[in-house]
Amino acid sequence: MSNLEVSSSLLAGSALIRNEPVQARSTARLAALLDAAAAVIDVIGYERLTTAMVAERAGASIGTVYRYFPDRIAVLQALAARNSERLVARLADEVVPERHATPSAAMHGVLSVVAELFRREPGYPSIRVGDVIDLRPASTSETGNAAIASLITDAFIGRYGVRDSAELRGAVATAYELIDAFVARAFARNRDGDKALLAEAGRVLDAVIEGKL
Template identity: 35%
Template sequence: MDPVPTSSDQQSRPTLRCMPVQQRSAERLARILDACAEVLDEVGYEELTTRVVALRAGVPIGSVYRFFSNKRALADALAHRNLEVYIARVNEGLGAADPLDWRRALDVVIDVYIGMRRDVAGFSHIDFGVPVPAAGIPDPANHLVADRLCDLLAGRLGQEPDAELRRTFLVAVEAADALLQLAFRTEPSGDRAIIAETKELVRAYLARLLD
């Protein structure tokens, strides 16, 4: 049975003005998101505009507004796509081993993130959430990542996805996120020593529950 979606999982789904039905429409949406990622790498989130994205994608500005009300909605959709790609790559990297060695799983979780940070367009500006949350709304990005990883890994680690495990995953994700941000501020491709220290710290934290 599929896990019951959490409230955070529900929040992870972007609100589009119009859901693509035909393949041509879906391809146009993908082209818009690809263009958004490229423009982010060039000018950053603050200078991102829907008009520039439309020009880069080679579509009328109305095509962008057909799907998105503003640039934040566009960026939210890109963040959602990043999260889906991330979870799929983690799942692929884990392979079919069951039960799963949690230390190996941790390496996969962090290494996939690092790989996307290095190779995926726009990811360094918007990984799983817009860098400037809307006024009065807490940034849910790390909650979303922690919930998705908990749902993906809990059963294969022989754990129940209860409140304690979800809290543990959230703390681990928050700690890893802060340290990996430091690693990429120190070195554009990610400081290897800080990445290694990040893994060591998170391993020590998770061991109390998963060993």
């Protein structure tokens, strides 16, 4: 993935997993628990999620859940870390000159990737990359969105030959925050996404990045 690797800050939530899976069976069990959490969140939102709900949905005992997660917050953080991994994997394939001739076009590709995750990935609209989970004090100095924006910027520098600068990083950070906010609003009451809001996101995105990428 070269210039679009997952940063350690994105995976901070996974540090709260009690037992890191080392066997295929344990890895599959952990994935099933996170799938169950995502499915429940997709229906009721993340604030009402309980570890008992995760266990019931996964067809597992509550002890199995606590084997991996000390509490519901750890479940949410691990799910956010998985969301981050999946987002970065998709961006690694999207932000390339073979798909988009210019960085500006690639930013529109980022918009499409985020919208598709909202549309297809259970639980993603609620949790995203974890910034909505308001924990104090913060475990890292960088937000999840900021880390994603930094990875996108690095891809522009490495793959498109864009010169690194504070202006570039600021523009991409603002653009990604805009994408996140517009897409979240577009999917707030529409499972397929409000087409008018998504189109407006593209127009505002152009205004933010014009002459800066």
